[in-house]
Every structure is written in structure tokens, then in C-alpha cells.
Amino acid sequence: MPISNNLWSQLTDNPLMVLAIFGIILMFVGLIPKMKEWLLTIGLVGLLAGWSITLLNWENSLTATPIFNMLTFDRGAIVLTAIMIATLILIFLVTDHKSIIEMNHLGEYYALMIFALIGGIIMVSFKNLLMLFIGVEILSIASYILAGFNKKNLLSNEASLKYFLMGSFASGILLMGITLVYGMSGSFDLEQIAAYTIMYNIHPPALYFVGILLLLVAFSFKVSAAPFHFWAPDVYQGAPTVSTAFMSTVVKTAAFGAFFRLFYSAFNFNSTIWNTTVIVIVALTLIIPNLTATRQTSFKRILAYSGIANAGFLMMVLLQTNLVNENGTHIAQANMALYLTGYVIANIIAFAALFLVKDATGSDELESFKGLSKRNPYLSAFLTLAMCSMAGIPATAGFMGKYFMISGLLQGGHLILSIIAVLMSVVSLYYYFKVIKAMYMEEADGANIILNPSYVFLFIIGIVILFAVGLMPHYIRDLFLM
Amino acid sequence: MLKEVFIDHYIYLALTLFCIGILGVLIRRNAIVLFMSIELMLNSVNLLLVAFSSRMGDAAGQIFVFFIMTVAAAEVAVGLAIIVMLYRNTRSIDIGDANKLKW
Numbered sequence: 001m002p003i004s005n006n007l008w009s010q011l012t013d014n015p016l017m018v019l020a021i022f023g024i025i026l027m028f029v030g031l032i033p034k035m036k037e038w039l040l041t042i043g044l045v046g047l048l049a050g051w052s053i054t055l056l057n058w059e060n061s062l063t064a065t066p067i068f069n070m071l072t073f074d075r076g077a078i079v080l081t082a083i084m085i086a087t088l089i090l091i092f093l094v095t096d097h098k099s100i101i102e103m104n105h106l107g108e109y110y111a112l113m114i115f116a117l118i119g120g121i122i123m124v125s126f127k128n129l130l131m132l133f134i135g136v137e138i139l140s141i142a143s144y145i146l147a148g149f150n151k152k153n154l155l156s157n158e159a160s161l162k163y164f165l166m167g168s169f170a171s172g173i174l175l176m177g178i179t180l181v182y183g184m185s186g187s188f189d190l191e192q193i194a195a196y197t198i199m200y201n202i203h204p205p206a207l208y209f210v211g212i213l214l215l216l217v218a219f220s221f222k223v224s225a226a227p228f229h230f231w232a233p234d235v236y237q238g239a240p241t242v243s244t245a246f247m248s249t250v251v252k253t254a255a256f257g258a259f260f261r262l263f264y265s266a267f268n269f270n271s272t273i274w275n276t277t278v279i280v281i282v283a284l285t286l287i288i289p290n291l292t293a294t295r296q297t298s299f300k301r302i303l304a305y306s307g308i309a310n311a312g313f314l315m316m317v318l319l320q321t322n323l324v325n326e327n328g329t330h331i332a333q334a335n336m337a338l339y340l341t342g343y344v345i346a347n348i349i350a351f352a353a354l355f356l357v358k359d360a361t362g363s364d365e366l367e368s369f370k371g372l373s374k375r376n377p378y379l380s381a382f383l384t385l386a387m388c389s390m391a392g393i394p395a396t397a398g399f400m401g402k403y404f405m406i407s408g409l410l411q412g413g414h415l416i417l418s419i420i421a422v423l424m425s426v427v428s429l430y431y432y433f434k435v436i437k438a439m440y441m442e443e444a445d446g447a448n449i450i451l452n453p454s455y456v457f458l459f460i461i462g463i464v465i466l467f468a469v470g471l472m473p474h475y476i477r478d479l480f481l482m
Numbered sequence: 483m484l485k486e487v488f489i490d491h492y493i494y495l496a497l498t499l500f501c502i503g504i505l506g507v508l509i510r511r512n513a514i515v516l517f518m519s520i521e522l523m524l525n526s527v528n529l530l531l532v533a534f535s536s537r538m539g540d541a542a543g544q545i546f547v548f549f550i551m552t553v554a555a556a557e558v559a560v561g562l563a564i565i566v567m568l569y570r571n572t573r574s575i576d577i578g579d580a581n582k583l584k585w
Binding site: 130133134137141144145148151152154155157158159160161162164165168169171172173175176178179180182183186187188207233234237238 | 493500503504507513516517520523524526527530531534538540542543545546549550553556557560561564565567568571572577580581582583
């Protein structure tokens with residue numbers, strides 16, 4: 001069914017239009033110096049409007065029809081869109097801080113994040129490979145600028161250059177993959193590629209196989225899975241903290257959404273061909289960053305490595321594409337959404353705490369967290385809960401996410417991979433608890449930190465979500481089922 | 483399916499160009515040359531897309547090429563801005579000099 005020409009339905013069928021309008025408004029309002037205090041409010045209003053539109057379409061999403069055969073806002077897309085917009089709302093709350101409000105080009109900063117979000121929404125709802133490519137590029141080009149936003153800072157410059165080179169390299173590989181798949185199957189449409197895959201699921205032509213492999217490599221770059229993860233720690237450390245929070249939450253959610261959507265809808269029928277590669281990548285992604293993170297001294301870098309390690313857990317979802325529950329519904333996407341919810345919320349709390357500590361002490365080393373429990377007991381308590389969730393302590397969202405992922409793996413018969421995953425999450429306890437140890441067991445060192453109302457709101461919402469997901473996971477997961 | 487020999491030449495040429503691009507990215511140290519190598523990768527993709535598209539008589543592939551060219555232009559703009567920014571701060575465009583971040 002083609003979209004109606006009615007303007008109102010174009011605005012309310014999906015959040016893309018509203019977000020784009022608010023992004024442009026932010027860019028122009030940013031030019032007026034007097035309006036600087038209003039930027040955050042405008043941005044939040046736009047995001048809340050986009051979020052409401054997403055939630056209003058929640059019920060329709062089960063029977064969604066493609067828009068011009070290019071985008072489909074089905075349940076999977078709506079869930080990830082809602083998660084991404086909510087995440088960006090929380091990131092905007094982190095920016096309610098004196099050092100950000102005083103920044104130059106603040107309007108562009110907010111606008112770029114919203115534009116990148118639009119790219120992300122296109123990525124999680126694409127139906128045609130053309131849209132996948134455009135979504136990836138809208139997201140990436142905005143992220144390159146966000147990584148280098150601190151123009152005078154050499155580390156930020158370097159992060160931006162590395163991110164740009166690796167990102168466009170990965171885009172080239174992605175394009176070659178798309179081209180080979182197109183050349184063999186004759187279409188960019190996911191359904192027609194899937195039909196071709198069913199036809200040749202035993203012996204696909206070699207070039208088709210190469211195309212799938214190139215797509216796998218390109219997405220591994222984008223989601224920073226080992227052995228293509230080497231750029232991620234540098235980029236995450238050098239970029240401004242808010243941009244890093246953005247990259248490790250919204251960008252990662254979008255990349256996984258697209259990764260899963262492509263392999264689930266188009267290449268699921270020959271999953272035996274690429275499953276082995278995925279198993280190797282997941283195993284490496286679990287082992288390498290977890291072992292490297294134990295040697296890090298910078299909290300920001302630890303968070304970067306933990307992001308890579310979490311990518312390993314998230315990639316397990318590709319091994320569960322054929323898994324169904326007792327009602328015959330596919331559960332992989334719900335597992336991924338549940339894991340992502342816990343991961344992004346804990347990550348944002350951690351980055352907000354890091355941002356405050358770095359602002360007070362000027363360093364992101366673990367040493368600057370020494371005695372934080374005496375400098376601000378609430379902040380350290382919130383950070384401790386976030387770390388517990390990331391480490392997978394029971395009753396938190398992180399635990400339930402890992403639980404569903406690993407039980408899905410076991411149902412698929414991947415015993416050795418599950419053992420590696422459990423062992424590596426034990427290793428991860430070490431570096432997550434290093435932060436907690438620094439905060440509670442060591443002498444206070446450095447200035448007191450004051451939380452303003454936005455941060456208190458952000459932390460309380462975050463902790464409530466972490467425990468809500470952790471204590472009633474089945475209720476939340478049923479919401480996400482397709 | 484590939485029945486004619488004809489399309490093979492395009493595939494060989496495009497894949498060769500693509501590999502030259504990848505090697506350039508991996509070997510060269512100059513940011514501008516890296517950048518050119520990435521463009522070479524994109525252009526080899528364009529060539530292959532047009533070849534496939536005209537062989538199958540399907541316009542979608544050629545339309546895709548327009549999008550790739552447009553997006554590549556946007557990417558060039560941002561990429562050159564980043565290189566200029568780095569040059570202003572370090573007076574060098576050698577990526578070997580961008581080594582402040584490491585473990």
C-alpha cells in the first residue's frame with residue numbers, strides 16, 4: 001500500500017519527518033546566541049514528539065505495510081526505534097551541564113545527534129538494500145563529525161580521523177557485498193533476496209557467498225566485533241564523552257538492528273553457510289576485549305572494551321535466528337532488544353558518571369574515581385548499580401540479557417560458545433569491580449561533585465529501568481515479540 | 483546466474499580495482515592517499531553495479547550508483563574537513579603521526 005499523500009499521515013506514520021524538522025530547527029536556532037539556553041528544551045521536545053509517534057504506532061506495527069517497498073516499520077523496527085529515541089533523550093539530559101552549554105556550535109551538536117538518529121531509524125527499518133546503505137551513511141557521516149567535535153583537542157582529531165577512515169573503509173566493503181548479492185540475486189529487495197536464497201540454499205554461486213561474507217565483515221567493522229574492533233577503543237577514548245556515549249549506545253543499537261534485520265530476513269535460509277564464521281567472530285569478540293580490558297587504567301577505555309565485549313554477546317543473536325518459543329514466535333529479536341535495553345541504560349549511567357568525574361578532575365583515569373563514595377555517595381551508588389548490571393549480577397537487566405542470550409545459544413546447541421561466554425563474563429567482573437573498589441575502598445582524592453536535577457532524574461529513571469527489566473524480564477520481553 | 487563470459491571481465495576488473503583500493507588503505511601512510519584508495523573501492527563498486535545492472539536489464543543498480551556518488555561526495559567533504567583540522571593542529575597528514583591514543 002503506498003503511503004497516502006495526506007500530510008498528517010506522513011508526519012504521524014513514523015517519527016522520521018518530525019525528527020528531521022526538529023533537527024533543522026535546532027541548527028537554525030543555534031545561530032542565535034540569545035537562544036542558546038533553549039536548545040536543549042527544543043531538542044527534548046522534538047525527541048519526545050518522535051518518541052510518542054513511535055509508541056502510538058506500536059499496535060499498528062504488527063500489520064505494518066512497506067512504504068514504497070523501501071522501509072517497513074514492523075514490530076522489530078518500532079522496538080529498536082523506541083529504544084534509540086529514548087536513549088538519545090537520556091543522552092540529551094547528560095548534556096545539561098555547564099561545560100556543554102558553554103560550548104561553541106551547540107546547536108549543530110544537538111542537530112547532528114538527531115540526524116544520526118534518523119540514519120539509525122532508517123537502518124533498523126530498511127526493506128531495500130539501498131535504504132540500508134543510505135541509513136548507514138547518514139548515521140556514520142554525522143558520527144565522524146561528533147567524534148571530532150572538540151576541534152582543538154588532538155585526541156579528538158585523531159579519534160575522528162580513525163573513525164572516518166575505518167568507517168568509510170567498512171562502507172566500501174559493505175557496498176561490494178551489496179553489489180555481489182545484487183548481481184547474483186537480481187534485486188535489492190530483502191524479500192526477493194530471501195526468495196533467491198531459498199532457491200539456492202544448498203549450493204549458492206561462489207560470488208553470492210563472497211557477497212554474504214563481505215556483508216558480514218562490513219557489519220563486524222560497524223559493530224566493532226573482533227578481529228575488526230581495533231579502531232573502537234581509540235575512537236571511544238579520544239572522542240568527547242557525550243559523543244562516546246552516543247556512539248556506544250545509539251550507533252551500536254542501529255548497527256545491530258541492521259545487522260540482524262539483513263541476516264534474519266534475507267540470508268536466514270542458508271544460515272549453515274555463514275554460521276561458522278559468526279561463531280568464530282563471537283568467540284574472538286568475547287575473549288580478546290575482556291582480557292585486554294583487565295589491563296586498562298582509563299575508565300573510558302574500559303567502557304570501550306566493555307562495549308566490544310557486549311557486541312560479542314549481542315552477535316549471538318545471529319545464531320538464534322531459527323529459534324521459536326512455545327507459540328511458534330521467533331524470539332531472537334526480543335532477546336536482542338532486551339539485551340540492548342539493559343546495555344544502553346547501564347552504559348549511559350556510566351558515561352554520565354564519567355562525564356561528571358572528568359569535569360571535576362580533568363582525567364578519565366581510574367585514579368580520578370578514588371574515594372568517590374565520600375565525594376558524592378549517590379553518584380557512586382548509581383555507578384555501582386550500573387557496573388553490577390554490566391557485569392551481569394542477578395536481579396539487574398544485564399543479568400537477564402545475558403541469561404536469555406546464553407539460553408538461546410544452548411537451545412541452538414552451541415555448548416562450547418556458551419561456556420566461553422560464561423567464563424568471559426566472570427573475567428569481566430574483575431574490571432567492572434575495579435571501579436567499585438576505587439570508589440569505596442580508597443581514600444578520597446579530588447573535589448566534591450554536585451548533581452543537578454537533570455542528572456538525578458536520569459540516574460533514577462535509569463536505575464528503575466534496570467531493575468524493572470531485571471525483575472520482570474518476561475513481561476518486558478513479551479512486549480518486544482514480533 | 484552467470485552464463486556469458488562477457489560479464490566475467492567486468493567482475494575481474496572491478497574486483498582487481500577493489501583489491502588495489504584495500505591494499506592502498508592497508509599499506510599507505512598518507513591520509514590523502516588513503517582517502518583516494520577508499521574512493522577507488524567505491525568506484526570499483528560503481529563499475530560492477532552498472533555492469534550487473536545493464537546485463538540484467540534492471541535500472542535499480544544504476545540508480546544505486548547515483549546514490550553512491552552523492553554519498554561519496556558528502557563523505558569527501560567531511561573527510562577532507564577532518565584532514566584539514568588535523569593538519570592545522572599537527573602540521574602533518576601522515577597517519578603515523580596520529581598515535582596519541584594507544585594502550
